[in-house]
Amino acid sequence: MYTIVAGVDTDTDRARRVAEEITGLPIDDVHVILTHSFEKNPEGASIDQVGAARKARNLLESHGIEVSFEERSGNPATIVNAVADDADADLICVAGRERSPAGKAVFGSVTQDVILNTDRPVLVCGN
Template identity: 60%
Template structure:
């Protein structure tokens, strides 16, 4: 089984980009398992991962082509959660969607994508998921 960990935020566009990029990879879909991880940084109502629209849409796209999907949730720092889960599952690949930010914006607000890339030896697929 080819294990992929995908970090999904609230953006439906980025969630769709991640799912579509995975479906376009030259893999036997029946031999792929994707864990969609959503990190709740602020969750006062106690929502669960399957209530997040971007996760539901990504799951639907993946399952329609026969890819097995597992949902995971965490709270805290998204990059740390993605890296920890990838290690726990011994994932072959991590998939995230980047956002266009200026260098100053990255310094001020951080970058989950950058932290994931720099924090692992695993292959990282970065999808373009900016809203236009």
């Protein structure tokens, strides 16, 4: 089985792009772990309540892809890489955001942090 860890936030368009890219891969017998990081979660929400995660799951499952959810608290890039390590994932998939060069320099980038802090292949879905 080919395991993909896909990071999703609350943006349904980015989650859709991730799911569509995964469905287009020429790989059989895929398991996708949709991962969401709650940086602050005083209400105790779960990934099942994140519309973007549900949308991605529905799209993936409609293509016969096995999907599971993983939620954790903390820095999103750290969480995506930790889930990938724990699952011994074959691939990490994330969707980038369109940001100005100054915005990237000042605020950093989850996608950039994922890429720089893993030895695993990373598929970055465009805008």
